[in-house]
Amino acid sequence: MSNPSASTAPPVAPRPGDPHMRAVVLDAARATPELRHVPRPTPPPRGVVVRVEATGLCRSDWHAWAGHDDDIVFPHVPGHELAGVVTKVGPDVARWTVGDRVTVPFVCGCGTCAWCRDGDAQVCPDQQQPGFTHWGSFAEEVALHAADTNLVALPDGVDAAAAASLGCRFATAYRALVGRARVRPGEWVTVIGAGGVGLSAVMIAKALDARVIAVDRNQEALDVALGLGADHALLADGRDVPAAIAALTEGGSHVAVDAVGSEQTCADAILGLRRRGRHVQVGLLPPVEGHPRVPMARVIGWELDLLGSHGMAAADYPAMLAMIEDGTLQPQRLVERTISLVQAAQELPDFDRATVAGMTLVDPSR
Known part of the structure; x- marks a missing residue:
C-alpha cells in the first residue's frame, strides 16, 4: 500500500x-x-x-x-x-x-x-x-x-x-513452544523476559504441562508470571542467571526462550540450558558493533539447538484458537x-x- x-x-x-x-x-x-x-x-x-x-x-x-x-x-x-x-x-x-x-x-x-x-x-x-x-x-x-x-x-x-494479542506475541510464543521447540510434558522451560510475549510463553508452557522458570528485572512482572503458573521466578538483579537456572533444574533447562532480545538475555538463555537443550530466539536482537554476540562455544560443545520463531501462519491458528475457546489458554x-x-x-x-x-x-x- x-x-x-x-x-x-x-x-x-x-x-x-x-x-x-x-x-x-x-x-x-x-x-x-x-x-x-x-x-x-x-x-x-x-x-x-x-x-x-x-x-x-x-x-x-x-x-x-x-x-x-x-x-x-x-x-x-x-x-x-x-x-x-x-x-x-x-x-x-x-x-x-x-x-x-x-x-x-x-x-x-x-x-x-x-x-x-x-x-x-x-x-x-x-x-x-x-x-x-x-x-x-x-x-x-x-x-x-x-x-x-x-x-x-x-x-x-x-x-x-x-x-x-494473538497476531504477534501470543501466536509467536505458541509456535515457539509448540511448533519449534516441541515442548514435552515435564520438561523445564526457562522464559527470559516477562513482557507480553514472555508471559504468553509462561501460560502456554504451563498448558503443555511443562515446569516453568520466569526471569525478569521487574518484580511486578514476575509476580504476574507466578500468577499464571510459573514454578519459579528469578529477578535478574545482577545475579548469575544461568547458575541459578542450573541449580533449580539440576543441570539446566530443556528449553529456553529469549523473549527480550539483547546480548545478555540471549546469552543467559543459552547458558542456562542443559546439554542437548533447545533455545528459541523470539526477541529481536538489534546489532551491536555490527552483529550481536552469541556464546557459540557452548552451542557447539553441548550440541544445543538454536531455533528462530517468526510469528505463526494463519494456517496454524485453529489449534491455538481451540485451546482459547475451551479455556485452556x-x-x-x-x-x-x-x-x-x-x-x-x-x-x-x-x-x-x-x-x-x-x-x-x-x-x-x-
Whole structure:
C-alpha cells in the first residue's frame, strides 16, 4: 500500500463518510509520533480494509520507531497486532465479506509462493507486515494483503482484546513452544523476559504441562508470571542467571526462550540450558558493533539447538484458537491496560524501558 501524505489536522471524532481517519504518524526514525488525520486506506486487489477494534503496543513497535527495520518508508503508521471488522473487500478476494470479525498474523504471506502453499507464510520471501512494510494498525482502519491466505476468522467466544494479542506475541510464543521447540510434558522451560510475549510463553508452557522458570528485572512482572503458573521466578538483579537456572533444574533447562532480545538475555538463555537443550530466539536482537554476540562455544560443545520463531501462519491458528475457546489458554488475562491513540503516540518512544506487567492494548475509537 502506498503511504499517503498525512495531514496535520487535529484529531476529532470521525464523521460518517469522512474520507479521513485518525492515525499515529512517524515522520522519521526516532521522530516524535503525532496523531493526525490521514486518508482512509483502500483495499489491495487481493486484500481488505479492517476497522481496528484493538491493537497491541509492543517492543517490536518500538524497534520500528527506533529505525531498526530497513523496510520502513516514512511517513509511517506503526502497529502490527490487531483485531477488527472487515469494512472493504478487494475484487479478487473470495473468502471474506464486509462485517466479518478477523485477526491476522503480523507476517502476511504473498499467498502464491511455495512456502505459502505449504502453510509456512511466516517465512514467505515476499511477505508483508502491517506496521513495517506498509502502514499499520495504530489507526482507525488498516489495509491487509492477500486476505484469503492471511486472515483468521474470530470465533464468537474470542473478543477483540484477546484476539489483538494473538497476531504477534501470543501466536509467536505458541509456535515457539509448540511448533519449534516441541515442548514435552515435564520438561523445564526457562522464559527470559516477562513482557507480553514472555508471559504468553509462561501460560502456554504451563498448558503443555511443562515446569516453568520466569526471569525478569521487574518484580511486578514476575509476580504476574507466578500468577499464571510459573514454578519459579528469578529477578535478574545482577545475579548469575544461568547458575541459578542450573541449580533449580539440576543441570539446566530443556528449553529456553529469549523473549527480550539483547546480548545478555540471549546469552543467559543459552547458558542456562542443559546439554542437548533447545533455545528459541523470539526477541529481536538489534546489532551491536555490527552483529550481536552469541556464546557459540557452548552451542557447539553441548550440541544445543538454536531455533528462530517468526510469528505463526494463519494456517496454524485453529489449534491455538481451540485451546482459547475451551479455556485452556486465556490470552485476555495478559491484558493489563487499554489506552487511546493519543497515549500510544506518547508512550511509543519510551516503550523499551516500560515496566508494564502484561500487554498494553490500544483502542483506536478512544
